Amino acid sequence: HLENLPKIFEESDEKFQINYLEKLTELIAKLPDEVIFELDALDYLVQNILNDSFEWIKYEAYPACLTLAEILSHRAAPNKFTDTKWLRIEKCVRKGSVNPLRNKKNPTVLTPIKKKFVSFFSRKVVFTLAKLLPVAKDNVLLVSNKISDLDATFMPIYQTIKQKHPEKSVRAYMKMRPEDNHAMYYLTYFWNLGRAKYVFLDDYYYQLYSIRMRKEAEVIQLWHAAGAFKRFGHSSLGFKDSISLDFETRAHQNYTTSVISSSDLKPIYAEAFHMDETKIEAFGLPRLWKLFDQDYKEFRLDYFQKMYPLLKGKKVITYAPTFRGNSEERKAFQLELNLRKMKEELGQEYVVVIKLHPLVSVETQVPEDLADFVLDFSGIEMNDVLIVTDILITDYSSVIYDYSILNRPIIFYAYDLEAYSLERNFYHDYLDFVPGPVVATTEEAIKLIQTNQMITGKLQDFAEKAFEYHDGDAAARIIDYVMQD
Structure with a gap:
């Protein structure tokens, strides 16, 4: 109901406002950082209560408003202090007054x-x-x-x-x-x-x-x-x-x-x-804690299945290619995997998730006829995607190290291996090093999946050598x- 708060505050008396602000302060004090930062909950509160709704807050509720500002400042992410609306919150705390909330200047955008x-x-x-x-x-x-x-x-x-x-x-x-x-x-x-x-x-x-x-x-x-x-x-x-x-x-x-x-x-x-x-x-690496935390993995799997009903009852194939070329060439990046062929052959048992590299600026548009088979997860953190992935298809991405922790199959779709070797090259011989089968066509990848020939003897040994510690600490x-x- 946050978007309705200005109207709610306009129509409420000081008793309601004080009670609301005090309860909200108690709640924020208890929330874990992961919830606050990931959901940007505090940004919404600052915008909807201490900015958009402030003109309707009664004088008697000012102390409760200041207490809320103090807890918001204390719980804020460490990158918020250059945000104009958060600067007003910090100023409130320093001055011990809600007066800075009256200042509604827009952010200073430099030419x-x-x-x-x-x-x-x-x-x-x-x-x-x-x-x-x-x-x-x-x-x-x-x-x-x-x-x-x-x-x-x-x-x-x-x-x-x-x-x-x-x-x-x-x-x-x-x-x-x-x-x-x-x-x-x-x-x-x-x-x-x-x-x-x-x-x-x-x-x-x-x-x-x-x-x-x-x-x-x-x-x-x-x-x-x-x-x-x-x-x-x-x-x-x-x-x-x-x-x-x-x-x-x-x-x-x-x-x-x-x-x-x-x-x-x-x-x-x-x-x-x-x-x-x-x-x-x-x-x-600090970010790998998710892959070692069983409770988190179960939570994230349950979350994805509720948010994306298409995943229920299906195995997940994630296609995560790395980028190619310079910044201009990345804009023209094309998916080489034949998704329609995969749907035709694997659609009864699997769904495909697309996870593009962050440096690929092109936006994936899932065709209408593939909407019941393909999901674009490019905007979701990689290790969260890996948790719900049953089979990973990639090429030259270092995501193979992360995914090896889960001991699940990897298919290497290296359709342009020779050209890519000239662009970046590798520390090891590619074909000898990778812990999974290498294919050059969609049809080869499909056959491996259908015949369950994806796991090689290299995978567990690969993970053991890649990580000094096998924990989230x-x-x-x-x-x-x-x-x-």
Whole structure:
């Protein structure tokens, strides 16, 4: 009923409002972070109560409103503080007054020229000044250009820090959103970056390319991909998808620790990042906790079956191809798997889920005649999709490492193996390395499924070698190591 709150508050008296706000405050205090962050529940509350409905809140209900603002500020995700409506909440808490809620200014959206100026000023002046001050030992930054909210990598890191080190101040600078105050984003980001003791990232992050972090800072690369399948970093130089030695050097120059899934991979990551092997730690990947948590897997399976009735009573084939080419070529990405042929041959027993790589910007449109056989899960977190997957069809994606944890069959649909090898190449001979049968046509994949010839003797051994630890405690190991002082 949140969208109706302005009308409800307009027609209610102060007694109702006080009771409503107090009950809501109690509820928010009890909700786990996963619910609050994943459902964006707090965003809805802030928008519908403390913004859209505030003009109808009675004077007598102001104290209850301020208490709600305090609990909202306390429970907010660490990437919300550059959001204009959340800035008003923080201001309320600092001032001990609801007056900032009267300010309904729109977010400050910078023109391209102003954005360049503010970015340049923040990087050259604000960051430099911040580095001159003592390091803020309790400041932690989570940074990414690929996602707008905490994902399965950053969420367990954030929760573990709050649990083990509640004195730490955690701020997240994710991909900028329209509702962000852009000037505030740049200025506070480079100020906090210059003073931070800990910075966590999980991918390339261009804001670090042209700067040198202070010597006391710990920059922890969590790297988004498990294992080492396709070449990356310095190891990819000379292949079509690589850029330059200078680019790779600047991209990885600030790392103080890199986290990987297995000690066997240390030489590969040392080469890729040009790091000393002593700075590479095999603690496991935080995001994989879902695949080791039986209660979570049962919950997610039940959730998907209720949300998508098409899944009930059927086995799930997930097709998860990786991207090809540069950013323009990715826009023209075409699914090579013949879905109509698969429906014709497998439709009685199976459904197909499409899960495109996040870098593929093309939107999948499921044809009307396939709507009872195909679901597009491209917007859903990968490991949640893997939990409901009975058979994975992929090509050159590192998702094979994640999925091997579940010990379920993988088919490698490598229709363009020769061309892709020229683009990225691999650390191992592809045909010898992959833990499943390799096919070049849809018909071959269908035959494997129909004859149940998908499991090879490699799968379990592959998973054993890929992971040092077979549990969901990677975040705890990382934080215990990084923050041991």
